[in-house]
Amino acid sequence: MGAAVGIGIGLGYYLDRKLGTAPWLLLFLSVCGLAAAGRALARLIRRLQKPLDDEGKGGPG
Secondary structure, eight states: HHHHHHHHHHHHHHHHHHOTTTTTHHHHHHHHHHHHHHHHHHHHHHHHHHHHHHTSSSOOO
């Protein structure tokens, strides 16, 4: 998850310096990295929560 943010920041910084577009690509790719990390975190939470949900289906509350 941290890698997605780091890659977004690094790539954005590099492209901004190369293309002279500072800070727009850095900001855009940072947000994309944060979104990717959030999506991965949501997927992880769903995967970890599934066994807990399955335990509750076996019998009365």
